[in-house]
Amino acid sequence: MKGSMGYDDRSREGFVPDGFAVPAGLSTPVCRLVPLGPEHNVADHGAWSASIEHIRATPGFAGRDWPPAEGMTLEDNLADLERHARDFGERTGFTYTVLALGTDDVLGCVYIYPARDEGHDADVRSWVRASVPELDRELHAAVSRWLADAWPFAAVSYAGRA
Numbered sequence: 001m002k003g004s005m006g007y008d009d010r011s012r013e014g015f016v017p018d019g020f021a022v023p024a025g026l027s028t029p030v031c032r033l034v035p036l037g038p039e040h041n042v043a044d045h046g047a048w049s050a051s052i053e054h055i056r057a058t059p060g061f062a063g064r065d066w067p068p069a070e071g072m073t074l075e076d077n078l079a080d081l082e083r084h085a086r087d088f089g090e091r092t093g094f095t096y097t098v099l100a101l102g103t104d105d106v107l108g109c110v111y112i113y114p115a116r117d118e119g120h121d122a123d124v125r126s127w128v129r130a131s132v133p134e135l136d137r138e139l140h141a142a143v144s145r146w147l148a149d150a151w152p153f154a155a156v157s158y159a160g161r162a
Contacts, residue, residue, distance in 0.1 A: 015092055015114050015122075016152055022094060023150050028142045030135065031107055033096035037085045038078055040097050040106060045077040047106040047129045054130035059159035061125065087113075098128065098139060107132055110143055115157050122151070124158040137161045 016022065026033040036044065048055060052067045072080075087093035098108035108128035115123045126143055128135045140161045147156050 020152050022088075022091065023146070025096065026142065026146050028138070030138060031098050031100060033098055033110060033143075035085070035088050036081060036095040036097040036109065038081050040104075041074065041078045041081055043104060043106040044081060044097060044109070045072075045074050047108070048127070051127070051130035054133065055127040058127045058136065059161060061127065098126075098135075107135060108139060110139070112147075112151075115155075117157070120155045120157040121153040122147070122156045124156055126158075 025035070048067050049071050052069060052071065055061055055067050056064075056069075084093070084095040088095065093111070093113040095112070096110045097106055098110060099105060100107055106129070108126060110124065110126040112122055112124050115121055124143065124147065126136075126139055128139060140158070144156075144158060147153060147158070
């Protein structure tokens with residue numbers, strides 16, 4: 001079964017080692033990442049629904065069915081955020097919302113899930129809202145460093161930025 005982001009929802013046991021302390025977030029000079037949860041529903045929904053074409057053009061999202069071109073209801077988005085929070089709690093996938101410094105304004109999202117292919121440990125995607133396209137490369141660079149420094153993955157699939 002496929003989840004909303006198109007990740008395989010089969011058992012993902014062993015995605016991270018049992019003793020691994022999952023990072024609570026990441027702070028950069030321009031944004032901060034915190035685990036995505038239901039409390040972000042309205043801001044998250046507003047961020048991605050105003051940026052559908054931009055997200056679909058972001059490396060890693062081409063040919064995927066998320067975000068849906070027709071959008072989704074706030075209630076459906078809440079269910080999606082609850083699923084991401086459940087994945088986080090069960091350590092089967094990790095989704096972080098990207099927030100502006102000093103506020104709870106949602107600027108984007110980062111998804112860390114098991115890779116679909118044998119050559120990678122994790123599949124990572126990130127997007128930023130259409131109003132802050134300049135943040136995309138900086139977020140990608142910061143997340144790439146974070147993955148190398150703080151996560152237990154030997155090989156990560158994360159679409160590059162031009």
